[in-house]
Ligand SMILES: Nc1ncnc2c1ncn2[C@@H]1O[C@H](COP(=O)(O)OP(=O)(O)O)[C@@H](O)[C@H]1O
């Protein structure tokens with residue numbers, strides 16, 4: 001059965017795209033069939049996986065207008081088992097255009113209703129709580145929330161939690177939090193450790209045991225159009241994403257018991 005996971009946080013630069021790419025790659029490496037949906041007009045997930053601009057059509061933008069899946073928009077990546085629906089700047093218009101749709105919150109849900117041949121679908125959300133993120137959350141089983149391990153990590157999280165609550169009340173009662181992921185952790189920095197403690201205190205076992213260290217290989221990889229896991233398999237950051245994939249699978253098995 002497919003599982004749809006939105007990677008969400010309306011803050012930019014917290015590691016949504018990095019987590020989407022590297023978690024998806026880790027799961028593909030253990031023979032799961034995985035689809036990434038790039039739902040950010042910046043198209044960072046597409047770029048990070050080396051998808052050329054010409055290969056990003058039809059994107060989720062065209063699918064929004066047709067209100068259905070266009071299978072020719074599902075593109076291969078360099079990783080066997082990992083596919084992507086790309087995005088480009090056209091998608092910036094969708095945020096406004098969606099407001100005139102009668103079923104504006106349910107468009108992604110109808111698009112993904114027809115997809116059955118994947119174990120996991122990850123939606124890389126844009127840095128806002130607009131209709132693209134709302135559509136992602138309405139279409140998802142769960143959401144994974146990356147938090148940058150910095151002083152302001154928790155700031156803005158209440159707005160996201162409020163949005164999730166409203167979506168549960170109005171559009172998708174079964175939406176759950178997949179997990180909260182601390183990213184860009186610097187163990188030598190005492191502030192980073194304080195933030196980790198604080199987040200764990202607030203959110204308990206919703207927070208993944210795995211944390212993602214700040215790691216230069218992770219930040220270099222996208223400019224090579226490769227996941228960190230392929231760019232440097234043994235880098236601390238790559239290994240952390242493999243650990244995260246294990247935890248995601250373990251939680252999955254627990255929930256299925
Ligand atoms: N663990 C990490 N270590 C070092 N750099 C990171 C790490 N995670 C993300 N980055 C870098 O931080 C920037 C923001 O990450 P990104 O995943 O694009 O965030 P978002 O999608 O939330 O905007 C990118 O340049 C990315 O390469």
Ligand SMILES: [Mg+2]
Nearest residue numbers: 016017040044
């Ligand atoms: Mg991003």
